[in-house]
Amino acid sequence: MLRRAGLSLCHFSLGRKSSTARSSHSSQAKMSKPVQAQRLEGIDKNIWVEFVQLAATYSKVNLGQGFPDFPPPDFLKDAFVRAVSGQSQALHQYTRAFGHPPLVKVLAQFFGKLLGRDLDPMTNVMVTVGAYQALFCCFQAFVEEGDEVIIIEPFFDCYEPMVRMAGGTPVFVPLRLKAPEAGRLMSSADWGLDPAELASKFSERTKAIVLNSPNNPLGKVFGRRELEAVARLCVRHGALCFSDEVYEWLVYDGRQHLRVASLPGMWERTVTIGSSGKTFNVTGWKVGWAVGPDRLLRHLRTVHQNSVYHCATAAQEAVAQGFQRELELYGKPESYFMQLPRELQQKRDYLVQSLAAVGMKPIVPEGTYFLVADISEFKSDVPEDPSSDEPYDSRFAKWMVKNKGLAAIPLSTFFCNAHKSSHSHFLRFCFAKEEGTLKAANDILQAWRREKSSP
DSSP states (O other), X not given: OHXXXXXXXHHHHHHHXXXXXXXXXXXXXXXXXXXXXXXXXTOXXXXXXXXXXXXXXXXXXXXXXXXXXXXXXXXXXXXXXXXXXXXXXXXXXXXXXTOOHHHHHHHHHHHHHHHTSOOOTTTSEEEESHHHHHHHHHHHHHOOTTOEEXXXXXXXXXXXXXXXXXXXXXXXXXXXXXXXXXXXXXXXXGEEOOHHHHHHHOOTTEEEXXXXXXXXTTOOXXXXXXXXXXXXXXXXXXXXXXXXXXXXXXXXXXXXXXXXXXXXXXXXXXXXXXXXXXXXXOGGGOXXXXXXXXXXXXXXXXXXXXXXXXXXXXXXXXXXXXXXXXXXXXXXXXXXXXXXXXXXXXXXXXXXXXXXXXXXXXXXXXXXXXXXXXXXXXXXXXXXXXXXXXXXXXXXXXXXXXHTOEXXXXXXXXXXXXXXXXXXXXXXXXXXXXHHHHHHHHHHHHHHHHHHXXX
């Protein structure tokens, strides 16, 4: 019996060993399959990860990232304090998935006024985790394999990977620089779309065009003629328009921001995207929104409810109170939307003078937080390297933050790979900073200029 039992145990043991070996082999075979989804290939790198780390490590002055280092308005901070410290426990819990009712109500009133139409807060407005998520919802909701999406260069860098993640193909059309008049600084208005070139990019495969006005990084504010050209092509080809208008209040020199959704035939095909981060200088709150017809927004709601589902209730409450104040003060001198661009225009002009004084060539922006400068005549500290695949402006920006303590972003970041080398002698600076920050940047630049000019 023992022998037979031993034989039986031996067979059992051998059987287990064989089974374990097979399981290990099967596991190894499974692990040899690609882990990463194919749609993520080639878009895993992100410029902000690298440059944020460089700025944190080396910079004395960070004019790279687009966030203000001055506080938001007191009325908004007070509203947030009331929201989190008040008696209402509901503000610490879930609110409506597609937008806190007080916020969507006031956004519908506010943007209805601007667009000249009655908006339903429940169907024409959706609150998102910043404008970033509103963009993601647009691409996921409407773009699929075989679709083309037109992107105007230079562009905020998330547009291209978001199109590719959705299975679409980005088609690029450039803003082309026209030489300015002699003796005048370049302006973002000198960069424009070629109507024929734009028209050539539309086809039966065009699903949408992404419009960003005012434009990050150039600060260009698109005029009526250019927007009407975009609108005619969208209507003719049945294309959608994703209109990124996060800098809508930050326009200078008497310019006006024109909303493309207000043009004939465009409301029905446009999703307009906004951001409290840029509107009230609270980029960390991550409260954005999408405005448009229900026939489009219902599909964004599907993506939203199956991804983030919900945004921070207290932050939405505070933003709602901020917009309620601005609705009552609309067009009046006390309005924050009137005061902020005046303050930022002064900051812009100070940085323009600082850069021009040391030999860079600033492109004066009509809007946004940002100013692009040509470093072609200022680049001697970092020699060209024909053997390097990295764009020159990227190498220069890294050298500058490490050796001078001043952080900026290379403009080539905002172009597709095929076009980076054609725009590799520009840097983007953020001027939405405290006076002391801008003065510290000026001090670095002046000391640098003296070093370059000394024998």
